[in-house]
Amino acid sequence: MNRPFSAKDHLPAQLFSVAQIRELDRQTIAAQGDDGFTLMHEAATSALSVLQHHWVDARKITVIAGPGNNGGDAFILAALAFECGIRVRVFTLGDLTKQTSAAQKALNMAVQTGISIERLSTASDLSGDVLVDGLLGTGLSSEPRDEFAQAIAAINAADIPVLALDVPSGLNADSGVVYGPVVKADVTITFIGVKRGLLTASGPDVCGALELAELSVIDSAHANIVADAERISWARLHDEMRGLAPRRGNAHKGHFGHVLVIGGESGFGGAAMMAVEAAGRIGAGLVSCATRPEHVPALLTRRPEVMALGVNSGLELAPAIQRATILAIGPGLGQTSWSELLLQQVLGAQQPVVLDADALNLLASPGWHCEFSERVAVLTPHPGEAARMLGMTVTEVQTDRFASARLLAQRYQAVVVLKGQGSLIADPSGRVALCTDGNPGMSCGGMGDVLTGVIAALLAQGLNAWDAACLGVCCHSAAADVAVADAGVRGLLATDLMPILRELIN
Ligand SMILES: NC(=O)C1=CN([C@@H]2O[C@H](COP(=O)(O)OP(=O)(O)OC[C@H]3O[C@@H](n4cnc5c(N)ncnc54)[C@H](O)[C@@H]3O)[C@@H](O)[C@H]2O)[C@@H](O)CC1
Numbered sequence: 001m002n003r004p005f006s007a008k009d010h011l012p013a014q015l016f017s018v019a020q021i022r023e024l025d026r027q028t029i030a031a032q033g034d035d036g037f038t039l040m041h042e043a044a045t046s047a048l049s050v051l052q053h054h055w056v057d058a059r060k061i062t063v064i065a066g067p068g069n070n071g072g073d074a075f076i077l078a079a080l081a082f083e084c085g086i087r088v089r090v091f092t093l094g095d096l097t098k099q100t101s102a103a104q105k106a107l108n109m110a111v112q113t114g115i116s117i118e119r120l121s122t123a124s125d126l127s128g129d130v131l132v133d134g135l136l137g138t139g140l141s142s143e144p145r146d147e148f149a150q151a152i153a154a155i156n157a158a159d160i161p162v163l164a165l166d167v168p169s170g171l172n173a174d175s176g177v178v179y180g181p182v183v184k185a186d187v188t189i190t191f192i193g194v195k196r197g198l199l200t201a202s203g204p205d206v207c208g209a210l211e212l213a214e215l216s217v218i219d220s221a222h223a224n225i226v227a228d229a230e231r232i233s234w235a236r237l238h239d240e241m242r243g244l245a246p247r248r249g250n251a252h253k254g255h256f257g258h259v260l261v262i263g264g265e266s267g268f269g270g271a272a273m274m275a276v277e278a279a280g281r282i283g284a285g286l287v288s289c290a291t292r293p294e295h296v297p298a299l300l301t302r303r304p305e306v307m308a309l310g311v312n313s314g315l316e317l318a319p320a321i322q323r324a325t326i327l328a329i330g331p332g333l334g335q336t337s338w339s340e341l342l343l344q345q346v347l348g349a350q351q352p353v354v355l356d357a358d359a360l361n362l363l364a365s366p367g368w369h370c371e372f373s374e375r376v377a378v379l380t381p382h383p384g385e386a387a388r389m390l391g392m393t394v395t396e397v398q399t400d401r402f403a404s405a406r407l408l409a410q411r412y413q414a415v416v417v418l419k420g421q422g423s424l425i426a427d428p429s430g431r432v433a434l435c436t437d438g439n440p441g442m443s444c445g446g447m448g449d450v451l452t453g454v455i456a457a458l459l460a461q462g463l464n465a466w467d468a469a470c471l472g473v474c475c476h477s478a479a480a481d482v483a484v485a486d487a488g489v490r491g492l493l494a495t496d497l498m499p500i501l502r503e504l505i506n
Pocket residue numbers: 025029035036037039040043044066067068069070071073094098102135136137138139140141142143144145148165166167191
């Protein structure tokens with residue numbers, strides 16, 4: 001099988017908030033006993049070697065340096081590149097009278113090499129083999145203002161490959177949110193640690209290839225600061241064998257659980273069917289489906305392995321719930337009185353449960369809130385569902401996906417998967433994992449239903465809620481990566497994942 005997933009697997013597991021990176025920075029600078037110039041010099045040195053690695057033939061570069069320490073990195077890089085015989089032009093922006101002493105030294109270093117340093121204006125000619133973006137880094141506080149916004153637009157319009165220093169300017173490296181104009185980098189070299197926002201929300205869209213230079217951060221600083229989140233991927237979890245044990249020869253279907261998928265209100269039968277099929281492909285011993293009777297013939301035609309229960313009043317559900325070891329409710333559930341009756345019964349049961357889609361929308365409605373502290377539960381909202389559950393707007397959820405996922409996990413006392421680019425998995429203790437697999441082909445109907453089935457089947461085979469959610473999200477995203485590797489992202493269908501899920505899980 002084509003295995004395209006490795007684009008981010010050179011990065012470490014530890015992901016940091018910007019505040020943590022700044023603290024690592026601060027403690028290291030304190031230990032080095034200078035104003036930060038040593039660390040800045042090291043950052044610039046690594047950035048130049050990344051530039052020379054990616055653009056071996058670069059002979060002429062243009063460097064854009066802002067007024068902060070990100071600009072400091074850029075000035076030193078310019079000086080070092082010049083000393084290597086590269087032709088360098090440097091443009092500055094912002095109020096340089098407010099530079100830190102390290103950034104001032106960096107500017108002086110560039111001036112002393114004899115490089116021409118010019119103010120960036122609309123007339124500036126941004127040319128060369130590579131453009132280095134040292135405009136704004138982790139110090140960005142809001143939407144880039146005035147001349148910064150214009151500079152970002154000019155960088156993007158220049159049609160030259162861009163190397164972003166630390167962070168593409170305009171991106172909030174903590175959240176992955178873009179407030180306004182943002183540099184679209186071809187390569188980003190980030191310093192000290194991977195900032196979590198580079199890998200979720202809009203981060204991956206603007207970073208290009210992401211590289212890390214850890215610099216000489218002192219061990220004691222690393223010992224003091226526990227990473228804010230953990231990067232996971234199919235390749236990583238797979239390598240660490242955080243998954244399923246091989247099956248014994250004398251195993252039988254009873255060893256691998258019985259998933260009951262509940263959903264498929266009139267007109268939405270396919271959603272439940274996709275969850276059912278995914279659960280089977282991931283290896284659940286038995287899969288049943290409780291759905292509207294009108295969907296049963298189609299379900300049995302597509303998958304005769306499934307036990308299909310037509311549910312009209314909702315009261316027929318109780319015996320099926322009793323037989324199941326895992327419940328999965330939500331795909332195509334709707335929000336009718338039928339849907340409510342089914343959800344009520346699931347909430348009254350004890351088995352581990354996966355809740356998705358309209359099950360979450362119902363939980364978000366008045367009078368429905370519940371906690372899962374006494375029960376294994378995985379909730380899988382997309383940002384729209386998360387917003388309803390938190391009483392926020394989607395923009396507010398996305399403004400801090402990490403906080404939103406943690407808040408939901410705490411409020412529901414469950415493992416929560418907040419879907420979207422860089423899907424997050426959170427548990428009530430505040431632990432967060434971020435999946436770096438997946439692609440925009442997954443933005444299509446049915447993908448969430450498949451994920452529900454995948455996670456349910458992993459629970460059925462004995463994984464705990466955290467491992468089932470992490471492994472399930474990565475397996476699902478990696479399957480989508482395999483599916484688009486040759487054919488491209490447009491036109492991917494959720495059911496295209498089915499045979500790939502099976503290959504991956506084995
Ligand atoms: N020794 C050090 O301190 C090190 C610093 N590092 C670099 O320093 C960067 C952080 O430096 P700073 O904290 O100085 O911050 P930045 O250089 O990221 O930006 C701060 C500057 O941008 C301006 N600014 C903030 N928001 C703005 C907006 N919305 N519109 C326009 N201007 C805005 C601020 O007024 C300030 O002048 C990192 O990203 C990294 O590149 C690295 O070199 C590692 C070592």
